[in-house]
Amino acid sequence: MYCINLNIKNDLNELQRISEALTQLAQMRNFPESLIYDINLAIDELVTNIINYGFTDNREHIIEVCLEEDDMFLITNIKDDGIAFNPLENPDPDTSILLEDKPIGGLGIYFVRKKIDHISYRRENNFNILTLKKKK
């Protein structure tokens, strides 16, 4: 099996590299477009959160994204050295609220939960480590 490692800088323009890597993986492994879209959305939302809220200094940080597979799952590990943040503790938004009262934001982590089958979080040596498993 393979493992694709991406070192993403804390710059939103780097999101493009994630989608490029996933497009290549889709071609290599003949994955359906919907699987890649869902994985891309989940990684994109989490990495965007880390870039926007994870760092309290203005220095460059590297977010490690690693893609691998086992028999059943496409597995993504995301590791960052930002402030401790467990997205599993984020409450789900109420998506039934109508226009005027709909809050701006809060949907990203909800998408991750909806699109990914198993999510785990751990804090280890000042790193946040998220593992996402999506059925192939």
Next chain:
Amino acid sequence: MNVSEERQDSHYILSLAGRLDASTSNAFEEKFLSLIDEGETNILLNFSQLDYISSSGLRVLLLGAKKIKTKSGKISLCNLKSHIMEVFEIAGFLPLFKIYDSLDEALKA
């Protein structure tokens, strides 16, 4: 992401191409909200070339929907790819916009 603009009858059409994510949503937000500020009340977003949208893109659409409602205007969408439609559904965004299968259908409505 690229955005092209044209006016057709009473509609102001923005055609989006590429990816509407956190890296592109700020530029789109500026264009979209300034159109509403300038008084456009019938904006049609053509998504036929839009490959991807994340919550950052939805955020801008929600801002626009709220803003245009105060001016009694409307935002319509057309040509949503199935995975984009699915994201709208999960987010509970389908009731916020008029959604059409094609540009023709949207223009006739």
